[in-house]
Amino acid sequence: MKLAICQDNTFSFNCLGDDHALASPKKFKRKKDGTKTRGEIIHGDDSESENESKGKKLDDVRDLPLGHIDYSSYRSVFRNHPYLLHIWSNLPPPRAPQQINQPAALKIKLLPFQREGVKWMVDQEDTLFNGGILADEMGMGKTLQTIALMLVNHMRPTLVICPTVALLQWKAEIEAATDALSVFVFHGDERDKLVAKDRSIIKEELDKYDVLLTTYGVVETAYRREYHGYRRKGQLHHEKSPLHSVNWYRIVLDEAHYIKDRMTNSFRAMFSLNTQKTWMLTGTPLHNRLGELYALIRMTKSDPFSMYFCHSSPCSSLDWTFRGSKYCYKCGVKSILHFNYWNMHILKPIQNYPIDSVESRQGFKKLNKLLDNVMLRRTKIERADDMGLPPRVIVTRRDKFSPEEEDLYVSLFSDYQREFETYAHHGTVLNNYANLFELITRMRLAANHPDLLRLKLNPNEKLGASSSDTLVCSLCNEEAEDPVLAKCRHVFCRVDAQMYVNGAPDSSTLRCPVCFALFDIDLTQAEMAKPKAPRISGGGGGGGSTTLYRRSIVNRIDMAHWKSSTKIEALVEELSQHRQGNANIKSIVFSQFVNFLDLIQWRLNRAGFSVCRLDGRMSPQQRNAVIQTFMTHPEYTVFLVSLKAGGVALNLTEASHVYLADCWWNPSVEVQAMDRIHRMGQYRPIKVTRIIIENSIESRIIALQVKKQLLVSSTIGRDKKSLNHLSSQDMQFLFTS
Ligand SMILES: [Zn+2]
Ligand SMILES: [Zn+2]
Ligand SMILES: [Zn+2]
Structure with a gap:
């Protein structure tokens, strides 16, 4: 090992592979010139910890952050927080997968990898993380595994927080999976009715159920009304949050990437819930986005990974203890002498140093070790045999414009x-x-x-x-x-x-396309509140309704003399072929453009198809009714879905054909659409068809996709994100004939 002395009190390590270094202090004799060496720095005069660590092999991660280190302050960190000396070496290696027995109260048979997942979750509730992150790929049954966890470790109550679109799906899945869990949906009218009651009754009511389902928006609003208050008739009111006054046994954050910014109100609202165990479910891989990952780690409230420490006193805290002051209100020491454990060990080494530097590699090693301890992720490809997934074929249908x-x-x-x-x-x-x-x-x-x-x-x-x-x-x-x-x-x-x-x-x-102010937007914020009345004509507007929105494009243009387009006719041709071949085949058509879906719907109705329609303006009840109709009524063979209808999973396993009616240069949007039917319970082969117009910008976009995909597979890690962006060469390419 090389030790580079930089100044009197700082030095840096500049090689890897000295696993025993920390644990064998005798190796490091004081140098002749009296400069202190690493062994002393860490153990100082604390002979007890020296004895303890003797002969113990340190895993390949170090408890000292690497890079330029002010050793004098590190000595005091370890003196003030002795247990920090062994954090990384004490983190165990990943547990060998074990399967739990099928829970008796669970009516749905778990697949082998799900029984492993449930076992992991049960054990994980007994670790210092008190829960963790289940990050199985979309469509592998994270909900089912979580339900099984609630049955195996039947402590109650559990609060499940999910996006609005998934609310009723959770309810349906729990009810289909077991009779042993009572469920209450704390949202919409049910919530309003309850909140209008007396405070003591609310708690009593909530206490009756094993599982309470609610949305991020409801929790955030409740938090805001309690902690920040709200104005009515010029007066500031505070309203106690019923959700924050319950002592939950466990909370489950579904689609947990919703809370990926720990500075947002949404994060704080979830973070301040009282709970013993915390679970986060997400199908989105989180590597490359360290800040977002930290939001999830921090949510576990684990010591020391979620915490702040003081260099020069035993002060440690889950919260940032000096808002608006230069001094810590707990220990009185200056705020700059406090540090965040995650930032110190993982974020800074990775972000502030080149990717192949010792610091960065150490940061990644620690990150992986931490993730091994708190997160489980399996992919469909890894577990394809378990899942019995049918093959997925992707084809591109290319048509040419008519001369007109x-x-x-x-x-x-x-x-x-x-x-x-x-x-x-x-x-x-x-x-x-x-x-x-x-x-x-x-x-x-x-x-x-x-x-x-x-x-x-x-x-x-x-x-x-x-x-x-x-x-x-x-x-x-x-x-x-x-x-x-x-x-x-x-x-x-x-x-x-x-x-x-x-x-x-x-x-x-980047600037706002309207006002040209710098474009600052939190893409993970909860959905904005919408006007209550659904904007649908005709009665009910629920399941399988083919009524169009009042503002539909077909009411705005002269449909009497309307002409279809090449693309719409291509779609009609495809769907008609299915109808002739096998009347039971169901198809989903995705488009980003709601007006285009209107036109397709109008045309398909005229061709005698019964069509269901889903878009992001529907209430959860409406969405649920439409999905149920499509899944249970054989006569509805086509489902038109807006790509914008929330980026969350819909269990649309009834369909075996997917049509992408328009394309985008970032293929992940399309992949997500396909994943909605390529999931559990899908046993028919799936065919995905992109319909593009050959002599238009679409063939250019597809070519750009291919090019970017090649770049992705030849680039490691960090640069993937930049490939979503359009360079000026990319734009040149799109605007060239
Ligand atoms: Zn302090
Ligand atoms: Zn603007
Ligand atoms: Zn829009």
Whole structure:
């Protein structure tokens, strides 16, 4: 090992592979010049810990953060917090997988990997993490494993917090899986009824159930009303949060990546719930996004990984103890002498040092060791045999514009091309990202159906788009689906904002497409509150309804003389072939554009198809009714789904064909759509068909996808994220004929 002395009191290690170094202090004699060496630094005059660690092999992670170290302050850290000396060496290696017996009260048979998962969860509740992160890939039964956990370790009550769209699905899954758990949905009318009651009754009521289901939005609102208060008639009121006054045995955060920013109110609302055990479920791989991962680690409230420590006193705390002051209110020491354990050991070494540096590699090793102890992730490919998943075939159907469509498209495209070339000529391509994004969107619309474009270009036809009870997305100019709010107070569909941000060449200088303020938006925020009345014409609007939205495009254009488009007819042809071959086949059609789904729906109805429709403007009850209808009524063979209808799993296993009616250069959006049916309970082979127009921007987007995919597979780790962005070369490529 090489020890590089930098200044009097600092030094750095610059090699790996000295596993025994820390544990064998005798190796490090004081140097002749009197400089202190590492053995002394760590153990100092604390002979007890020296004895304890003698002869013990340190795993390949160190308890000292690497890099430039002020040893004098580290000595005091270990003197003040002696147990920190052995944190990394004491973390056990991953437990060998074991299977739990099928719980008697569980009516659904667990697959082998699920029995392993449940066993892991049961054991995990007895570790210092008191729970953990179940990160199995989407569609592997995280919900079922969690239900099994509740049955095996039957301590109560459990609070399950999930996105609105998954609320009723949780209820249905628990009820289908067991009779042994009583469930209450704390949301909407049921919540309102309960909250209107007397406080003592609320607690009593909540106490009756084994499982309470609620949403992130409800918990956050309850927290805000208690801690920050709310204004009514100019007066500030505080309302005690019923959810925060219960002592939960366990909380389960479903789609836990929703709380990935620990500075948000949403995080604080979940963090301040009283619970003994905490579970987070997510199918999103979290590597590469350390801040988000830390939000989940911190949520476990584990010591020391979630904590802050003082260098020069025994003070340690779960919370940041100096808001607004230079001094810690617990120990009186300056705030800068406190550190966050995660930042010190993992975040800083990885973020502040080059990827192949000793510091960064140590940081990653620690990260992996920590994850081995707190997270379980399996993928469908790994467990394909267990799951019995059928093969998935992906094909691209390429059609050409009709001459009439092509004329229109070409004239449009040459206008846009000129605009692009002007920017390119002035070197302002990157500054004009918002404009170019819109041009790309228009070309995508033109490839679907020219009417979509005419509607866009003529704002006078946007009836009612700005009526006050509607949240209008500033990117697609439609009633926002799954709406989110930017700092500048403009509203967007979550998916639109995501695509806008992802595509941006440089997200730090990205501006709002409307007001040109710097674009600051939390894409993981809870869904904004929407007006209560559903905007559906006709009675009920629930299951299988083919009624259209009042503002549907078919009510805004002259459908009597309407002409279909090449793409719509391609879809009709595909679906008609299924109908002739086997009437039982069900298909899902995804599109990002709600007006396009309107046109498809109108056309399919005329062709005699019974169609279900799901989009992000429906209430949870409506969504649930539609999904149930599609799954239980054989006559409904086509399900039109908006890509924006919330990024969460829908158990649509009744369908075996997926059509992607438009494409995007970031394939993860498409993959997520496909995953919705490629999941448990799906035994028929699945075919995914992309329908694209060959002589349009779509074939360019597909080519770009392929190129980016190649880059992803040849790049390691960190740079993946930047591949979502469009470089100016990428844009050049899209605007070249
Ligand atoms: Zn302190
Ligand atoms: Zn939108
Ligand atoms: Zn704005």
